[in-house]
């Protein structure tokens with residue numbers, strides 16, 4: 001009994017201590033009046049004070065635990081809500097900062113784009129201004145050149161056009177140029193007697209087989225090559241189309257015909273000394289090509305002069321001879337003076353004019369000394385001297 005009582009007492013004491021402790025811990029300020037009233041339990045089957053105290057302590061502890069749990073949960077909820085709020089706030093701040101950064105970057109990008117556009121526009125404007133200046137300078141130079149060309153052409157000076165190496169090679173191939181052959185070209189307006197002159201040089205009559213075609217309807221349209229059989233290894237003769245035959249400006253005639261490849265050029269004229277003749281002479285001087293000015297058809301021209309002087313074909317031989325000599329002298333001096341004047345007017349070097357007729361020349365070439373020689377012998381002599389004295393045969 002004593003032992004049980006003792007145990008009950010210790011248990012009750014322990015429970016009381018725990019209850020007090022729980023009460024102290026959980027609800028220290030609870031007024032005494034609010035403490036649950038402890039039912040009095042009688043010993044031996046009645047509710048004892050220890051059970052009541054234990055129940056009360058348990059209940060108080062449970063209530064305290066429940067309140068503590070509630071408080072904790074509430075505190076946790078508040079903390080969670082605060083954390084969420086903090087996170088929301090933080091996210092909003094971050095988003096705001098990011099938006100500000102993005103706005104700044106966008107602004108900077110726009111600024112850069114504007115600056116880039118402005119730079120490109122400035123460059124384009126500078127390029128356009130430079131091109132305009134270049135175009136204006138080119139136009140000014142072209143104008144100066146045009147004026148210079150007009151001025152020179154007014155003075156009879158033709159523009160210098162230097163052929164390229166390829167053009168020279170082509171022109172040489174076209175005329176079958178050979179380094180050990182001397183190449184004579186005869187140039188002049190259509191009908192001046194070029195083909196007839198070449199036939200005469202080659203010792204042929206116009207109707208001989210192999211002779212250059214002649215006559216009003218036999219206009220030469222391409223450069224043709226002829227050989228003097230007596231000198232076939234040394235000389236080649238070229239019949240060049242008359243400038244009036246082709247639609248080529250006078251000053252381009254020389255280059256377009258490739259006349260720069262020839263070793264010597266005869267400029268043949270019949271009635272008038274033309275601009276093309278002057279251009280050929282000027283270009284030959286520039287290319288250091290020897291030239292001979294030749295007036296053709298002297299027989300016909302002298303006869304015309306005789307007729308102008310009143311000569312009648314029925315006159316007797318003596319009278320005819322007298323007319324001939326006077327007309328011949330008149331024609332020769334008039335021709336020489338007129339060529340001299342033409343050369344001077346065209347600012348060209350003064351040079352001799354050879355007055356010939358093709359029949360007389362053909363006779364001289366064949367060593368049949370005809371009577372009415374004017375410059376035929378000298379022309380042949382000077383031509384061949386020029387050839388033999390040239391670097392080809394020196």
Ligand SMILES: Nc1nc2c(ncn2[C@@H]2O[C@H](COP(=O)(O)OP(=O)(O)OP(=O)(O)O)[C@@H](O)[C@H]2O)c(=O)[nH]1
Nearest residue numbers: 190191192193194195196214215219220297357358
């Ligand atoms: N009387 C005379 N007639 C000539 C003389 N030379 C040429 N002729 C004539 O003039 C005409 C023209 O002569 P061509 O030799 O064909 O003249 P061309 O310069 O070759 O003529 P194209 O080939 O058309 O440029 C022909 O009827 C010739 O007979 C000459 O010295 N005296």
Ligand SMILES: [Mg+2]
Nearest residue numbers: 194195219220
């Ligand atoms: Mg001809």
